[in-house]
Amino acid sequence: MVGWIIFGSILLLLGILLSLSITFRVQYDDDLTITVGVGKFRYTLVPVSQKEETDVKKDSKKVKKGIQKEQKKVNPKAKKKVEKGDVKEMVFLALDMLKSVLLPMRKLLSRVRITALSVDITVGGEDAAETAVLYGKISALVYGGLATLRNLMTVKVERVAINCNFLQDHIDQKVFFKIKVRVLFAVWAVLRMACRLLVHTFRRAKKNAADKKEESQNGPENVPAKRESTGDNRRK
Numbered sequence: 306m307v308g309w310i311i312f313g314s315i316l317l318l319l320g321i322l323l324s325l326s327i328t329f330r331v332q333y334d335d336d337l338t339i340t341v342g343v344g345k346f347r348y349t350l351v352p353v354s355q356k357e358e359t360d361v362k363k364d365s366k367k368v369k370k371g372i373q374k375e376q377k378k379v380n381p382k383a384k385k386k387v388e389k390g391d392v393k394e395m396v397f398l399a400l401d402m403l404k405s406v407l408l409p410m411r412k413l414l415s416r417v418r419i420t421a422l423s424v425d426i427t428v429g430g431e432d433a434a435e436t437a438v439l440y441g442k443i444s445a446l447v448y449g450g451l452a453t454l455r456n457l458m459t460v461k462v463e464r465v466a467i468n469c470n471f472l473q474d475h476i477d478q479k480v481f482f483k484i485k486v487r488v489l490f491a492v493w494a495v496l497r498m499a500c501r502l503l504v505h506t507f508r509r510a511k512k513n514a515a516d517k518k519e520e521s522q523n524g525p526e527n528v529p530a531k532r533e534s535t536g537d538n539r540r541k
Contacts, residue, residue: 330481413490417458424467424480429474447467
C-alpha cells in the first residue's frame with residue numbers, strides 16, 4: 306500500500322512539473338533584458354552580471370590553454386588536415402540534424418504562445434523625407450513580422466503603436482513580450498528530435514557500410530571501369 310502511495314505521489318509530482326510553463330520575458334528599452342522562469346523561479350539571462358562574465362572568461366581561457374597543451378603533447382609541429390571524407394561526413398551529419406529538427410520544431414512552434422506583446426516606436430530622422438521613409442520601412446517590418454508570427458504560433462497583442470516625430474533625429478523604441486511553452490511540449494519535442502536524429506544516423510551508417518562492402522567486393526578499380534563501359538555502350 307505504501308509503495309502505491311509513493312508511486313502515485315511521484316506520478317502526481319511529475320504531472321505537475323510537466324504541466325508548468327516555461328516563460329521568457331523579453332524587454333527592450335535602450336537595454337535588452339531577458340529572463341526565464343518556471344513557476345515562481347526566475348533567472349536573468351541578459352544582461353549577464355559582471356561576476357558571471359568574468360567566470361566565463363576565466364573558464365574559456367582555461368579550456369583554451371588545456372587544448373593548446375594537449376595539441377603540443379600529441380604533435381607540436383603537426384597541422385590538422387581536413388580530409389574529403391571528414392568534410393563529407395560533417396555535411397551528412399548537418400543534413401541529418403536539420404531533417405531531425407524541422408518537423409518537431411514546427412510542432413513545438415505551434416504550441417508556443419507570445420503574450421502581452423507591446424511595441425511603441427517613435428520614428429525620427431534628419432528631415433521630413435527621411436522620417437517618412439523610415440516610418441514606412443519600420444511599419445512594413447513590424448506588421449509583416451507580426452503576420453508571420455501569427456501563422457507560426459499564437460500571438461496576443463496588447464499594443465502596437467508606430468508614430469512619427471519630425472522634431473527628433475533618432476528612433477525611440479520600447480518592446481515587451483512573453484514567450485510561453487509548457488514543459489511537456491518542450492520535453493516531447495526534444496525527445497522527438499533525438500529519436501529522429503538516431504534514426505537518420507543509423508540509416509546513414511547502414512548505407513555507408515553497404516557501400517563499403519560493395520566497394521570491397523567489386524574492388525575500387527572496377528567501379529570506374531564499369532562506368533566507362535556503360536558510357537561506351539550508350540554511345541554505340
